[in-house]
Amino acid sequence: MALARFIRSCEEISPRLLTLDPDIVAPLCTDWTRRVTGHALGLARPSNEAELAAVVEAAVEAEIHLQLQGGNTSLVAGATPWGDSVLLSSARLREVGDPDLTSLSITAEAGATAAEVNAALAPHRLKLGVDLASRESATIGGMVATNAGGIHVVRYGPMRSQLLGLRLVTPAQGAIGRLSPLYKDNTGPDLAAIAAGSEGTLGAVAAAALKAVPILEESVVALLSFGSFSAAAEGARRIRRSPAVSALEFMTHAGMDLVSRHLGRELPLAGAVYLLAEFESAFPLLDHVVEVVEDSVPSTSALAFDARGRAELWRWREAHTEAIATAGIAHKMDVALPIASLEEFVSWVEGPFAAENPELDVYLFGHLGDGNVHVNLVGAEPDDLSPDEAVLAKAASMGGSISAEHGIGRLKAPLVHLVRTQAEIDAIAALKAAFDPDGILNPGVLLPTPKGRHATENLAPGRLA
Ligand SMILES: Cc1cc2nc3c(=O)[nH]c(=O)nc-3n(C[C@H](O)[C@H](O)[C@H](O)COP(=O)(O)OP(=O)(O)OC[C@H]3O[C@@H](n4cnc5c(N)ncnc54)[C@H](O)[C@@H]3O)c2cc1C
Structure with a gap:
């Protein structure tokens, strides 16, 4: 009916x-x-x-x-x-407006991809502040809903920081918000900021007004190898102080080896842990980058100055997700740690956790500059949440987050209690009730679905409290 x-x-x-x-x-x-x-x-x-x-x-x-x-x-x-x-x-909501060259902003409908918005900005030497390896498919609506991070958070912040305005369709209020290019607007709580990271549970993003940032002409990518995570973490600490850093990523030998086989390419450098650092500036960078790289004391390093060389080095980092997908169905844990605790966390995953779970292949990489580690586990049954729970509980116990940038989705909804108190969960549920009182949108995403009229399951029966 x-x-x-x-x-x-x-x-x-x-x-x-x-x-x-x-x-x-x-x-x-x-x-x-x-x-x-x-x-x-x-x-x-x-x-x-x-x-x-x-x-x-x-x-x-x-x-x-x-x-x-x-x-x-x-x-x-x-x-x-x-x-x-x-x-x-949002597949048919694809319109991208003309860039506003005075306010340095652009308006796009929810279904436009990051790549499509960047294509509109590029002729004006502008780009979005958020960039991610899924750029050809990830949409503005999805990126706002997840508060996407990506490779340039260390410089420009996540998607929430790019939002100037938003049109949001909510079940209770209908279409609300505006797309004005105002950089300042303190008329009460910021609806766009509240919607960012709410994972489609409060409303459907119709369109967003976004900041555009200048494309900096001088760009150098450095791939550095180290003998241990602790040496790489020390190198990263030094690199992060450079005002020219726009990305600071890490990979381990296991992932690099997998990518090497996936791409059919020889590893460019030998090492246990790798850093990929991108430096961008409007001014010549060579001397600065050489100085920063030498100061970070890598075992070996490779620098790329031209577009092709930079893309080749970036491929080693960006091919990780697709290479891991070819190895099997991965359990993906996207955690954030206080940067000072990263080494302890990585040692625990590669040491005691891996020893207790010998059937799992462990691949670690992530946005080191943001304290964001992607833990990928291949070899567990798809509906077995126990390895996910162990890794996420460890991150939570160390003062970290169980979702740095990917969101909670359905998979982690039963585990939100690891990082949110019941009072905080109640506050999020009250927000949901204000925008979507009947629980029409995305049931089971972000918060375990309350029992009742619209109850559904998050993932598998028996997994919910
Ligand atoms: C290879 C690869 C690399 C990635 N790298 C990164 C990375 O570096 N950083 C990062 O943050 N993420 C990354 N991701 C994850 C993903 O790309 C992001 O979460 C992205 O923001 C999702 O966009 P989407 O359009 O695909 O959204 P979907 O996957 O379709 O949806 C994601 C969430 O947003 C909601 N949603 C979608 N559209 C709307 C809308 N119009 N209004 C309201 N809610 C909506 C959905 O209901 C869902 O909860 C990566 C993914 C892949 C496959």
């Missing part, structure tokens, strides 16, 4: 809005890592904000769950539909 009512409403909004064709819907029901496959009743693809708002209203009236999806590159199954949801995709 509810679905029939929803279908009728969608047909009235636009005959091409909703499809129930399983050949189109089913491929969108598996997450990027292939760890989780869900199910959706149909797929709604609005073409503009008015259609988006009308779909959300129709879902409220028919009591149909909506699962929001952008590029479906979530690494925590945040975009995977579950139970009796209809997928609400």
Whole structure:
């Protein structure tokens, strides 16, 4: 009954809005890592904000769950539909405005990818402050919803820091917010900032006004190898003080070796731990970078000054996620640690944890400059949460976060209590109730679904409290 009512409403909004064709819907029901496959009743693809708002209203009236999806590159199954949801995709919300060269900003609809927005900015020697390896697929809506981080957080901050304005469609308030390019606007709590990182649980992003940053002409990428994590951490501490640093990443030998086989290329340097540092400036950099690199005392190093050389060195870092995906279905833990505790955490994962779990292949890499480690475990059953829980509990016990940048999604929703008190969880649930009182949007994402009218499961039966 509810679905029939929803279908009728969608047909009235636009005959091409909703499809129930399983050949189109089913491929969108598996997450990027292939760890989780869900199910959706149909797929709604609005073409503009008015259609988006009308779909959300129709879902409220028919009591149909909506699962929001952008590029479906979530690494925590945040975009995977579950139970009796209809997928609400931003695939047809693709418009990118002309860059505003006075305020240095750009407006884009939710379904535009990071690469598409950068293509509009590049002729003006501008770019987005956030960049990530999934740039060809990750959308502005998904990046806002997850408060995406990526490789340049160390310089420009995450997605929340790029937001000047937002149009958000909520079940309770309809379409709210504005796309003005104001750099300052202290009229009460910042709705755009609240929506950033809320993982589609408060509203559907229709469009965003984003800062643009200048492309700096001088750019050098350095790949450095070290004999131990502790030597690399000391090197990173020195590099991080350079005002020209725009990325500071780390990889270990296991991951580099996997990438070497995946790409069919010889390792460029031998080492146990690698740093990849990117330096950018409007002024000549050579002497500065050589000085910083020498001061960080690597075993060996390679520097690249031209675009091709820089891309080749970056490939060693960016191919990690795809190379690990070829090794098996990875359990991905994206943790943040106080930078001073990174070494202790990495030693625990590679030492006691790996020894207790000999069946697991462990691959570590991440954004060292932000204290962000991606722990990838290959060899566990997809629905076994115990290795995830052990790693996340360790990070939490050391004052870290169980989600540095990927979000909580469905996979980590049962574990939020590791880093949030019950009072904090209640506050987040109260925020959800204010924007989405009937729990229409993304049930089971971010917070375990409360029992009741719209209850669904997060991942597997028996895993929820
Ligand atoms: C190879 C690879 C590298 C990656 N590197 C990084 C990285 O460096 N840093 C990083 O932060 N992430 C990274 N990711 C994760 C992922 O790309 C980001 O989380 C990205 O922001 C997701 O964008 P998306 O459009 O694919 O969103 P989806 O995966 O479709 O959705 C993600 C979440 O956002 C919600 N959502 C989607 N669209 C909307 C909307 N319009 N309104 C409201 N909510 C919405 C979904 O419901 C879901 O909860 C990487 C992923 C891959 C595959």
